Amino acid sequence: MGKYFGTDGFRGEANVVLNVEHAYKVGRFLGWYYGQDHKCNVVIGKDTRRSSYMFEYSLAAGFTASGADVHLLHVTTTPSVSYVVRTEDFDCGIMISASHNPFYDNGIKVINGQGEKMQESVIEKIENYLDGNMEEIPFATGENIGRTIDYVAGRNRYMGYLISLATRSYKGVKVGLDCANGSASNIAKGVFDALGASTYVINNTPDGTNINTECGSTHMEKLQQFVKDNNLDVGFAYDGDADRCLCVDEKGNIIDGDLILYIYGTYMKERGKLANNTVVTTIMSNFGLYKAFDKAGIEYEKTAVGDKYVYENMRTNGHRIGGEQSGHIIFQKYATTGDGILTSIKMMEVMLAKKKTLSELASPVTIYPQVLKNIRVADKEEARDDADVKKAVKEIAEKLGDDGRILVRESGTEPLIRVMVEAKTNEICEEYVDYVIDVIKKKGHAVE
Template sequence: MGRLFGTDGVRGVANADLTAELALGLSVAAAHVLAEAGTFEGHRPTAVVGRDPRASGEFLEAAVVAGLASAGVDVLRVGVLPTPAVAYLTGSLGADIGVMLSASHNAMPDNGVKFFARGGHKLADELEDRIETVYEQHRTGEPWARPTGAGVGRISDYAEGFDRYVAHLIGVLPNRLDGLKVVLDEAHGAAAHVSPEAFARAGAEVITIGAEPDGLNINDGCGSTHLALLRAAVVEHGADLGIAHDGDADRCLAVDGAGEEIDGDQILAVLALAMREAGQLRKDTVVGTVMSNLGFKIAMEREGIQLVQTAVGDRYVLESMKAEGYALGGEQSGHVIVLDHATTGDGTLTGLMLAARVAATGRSLADLAGVMERLPQVLVNVPDVDKSRVDTSPELATAVAEAERELGATGRVLLRQSGTEPLVRVMVEAADIEQARSVAGRLADVVKSALG
């Protein structure tokens, strides 16, 4: 069996790859593993379980809840809430396990299951590996230890989770949003009710699109992966800014008043300056990834802020932040982590903080985001090659060195293997888009010939 856990939980086509049996078995295994790891510390464990609005989330939630309760875990069902809300409630309620059913920005046929440990933190790789091992042992015949009688878990609905999470969001804002008109694209996803409520309570005039989930339309032509509708709505309504979430609302992209995209790097730049001004940017450092735009790095250097870059993936950003005590980090894709207020990327919190900066300064989002110039960035995926040799091919190393000499200090080359597909990603940045395209095309050809 290949590794079930990917970079963000277990995902697949619901009822084909991710079945009710798998969801139930993983939940029981997680309960056993976390008990063995001492997480429950001798007390009766509790789990918080939430989901996004996908139709398949209904039966998968039932399976997860059944698995946990059969393992002696009391379950609080919080219903449809964002991933960061489940993480927050796991921590604030002192629960031992958090479970979120979502496939994030993936299309509707997919779904996923993600576990959180005490405090609302993602599980370490070794715990995920142990859960897989225990699950596989049971699947091949080893019986579970099953409680009976009063030992089985009890299940209850926790409707208060919605208001508790919204109150948390409002409570961490540095100022209100009175006077701002904001368009929110909720991707017909998990934040369809939470995000508009939070912005409205904070004082903003709210216009929503993509906020009518029916279980089938999540991420369908809307949200953070499809910004055209949000751009048009912001211009049509004369809004100050627009905010777009993905299906589980752990990411946020934005649109300025003219309908221009503001990506994760630009959002990080705006928040970094705001947090430093407030004395909250510990060590005057922000964490990004190797995919962060070179313009972001140049801007942070100019402003006296250090940029630490990690491998691609919000889990690696979070690891660096926790290890070194940094307060702010994120990805170009819009996963932004404000560690003082969240244990994972939180799209609603990010959008609120961005809007709060606009309200506090009286400056437009375009003006604030102008602190950095986003250099043209071209990404080419080269499929059907031996990606394992991307770092060892002499021919490729020579081609990269030549490209870097051509680009000089105003450009950058990055080659990396995909974590999930048999392909190599070629990324080139340059001051001129045509130069970036030309260099990326030449490098892609070398990848095909050297690794094909």
């Protein structure tokens, strides 16, 4: 990770950590970088945060000042930006979003011409420019100055693409959607309505400050209750930029990313479509998932946390499906990034093809109790490498033995240390997580 850009872009509190000058300079650099031998064309999308408009205009000013033409998708999803970039010959794309973070944060996600997260070599160049470590970039003049172009048509084409991927009509299926008052609010209902579903929607009235507020994939309780209260067949919850999806079965139980990987991974294997007989997971995936994969005869790989690392593994090794427990699921045949609405469509495909409910499809997996807690720290690396913290982690690992595991890692996007324990009971998980967090606090690493 760089000085500004983490595993999922340049993210932080708007105009505190990430400000309009940063955005302007990112636009200035990329417009110049891609426009040295031709007219640079870039596409920009944004989520529903109040600050997203500010960053959109600042980025556009930077790009056009460097001579680039900027195509504005307006409020849309991260995967739609990725789709438009890779299918319509843009040099790069920008998504303005802080994903699942609260509304006062925002972020700049940079996407390359293949619709993938920007390669580190270019990110390093952007950071050098932000730090003033390169010569000043010339301004475009005269007819070479760029312009902005309304490009809502690109978002509509993405919606058409999603609709084309459905293999069956959804007529007669009652579907609940939690749009997190975010990017999915503009897209998800239209897709499900077009496919014939009886669509019930909550949290799709964004006001600039309510994105992810007690809703979406990070707050599943409302969708769980909504599914039960309305006797729905299934529910899907997205995060702020809709690159994640978690599901709710007909009984109101959460179907997380691990269970989604199991359901679709086994479905691919049954049809002879599971390339290399392998599903890509992260180190956060549950013991129970691996036990179920073993029983199903499916192999798996583990990467660092972050859909970026999942995708890199898939691309390098030719695997076709991978993802995270949090709901970033990548179907490489159809997308180069996690796509929440696409994940919904794929879950509907399995349900309809096998004529089974989500609870039936997930039933072979027994999930180990897992507790994950975050602690805000002054210095992530210093807290992680503290000798007493390491000693506490080793002590817990020895106590768990083969009956569980402990994982302590840094957040890639926030000043947090994440402590996770899996064990036979929730009580054991809580006890051991709290033990390590207490050591971090006693050593003075925690901040309020």
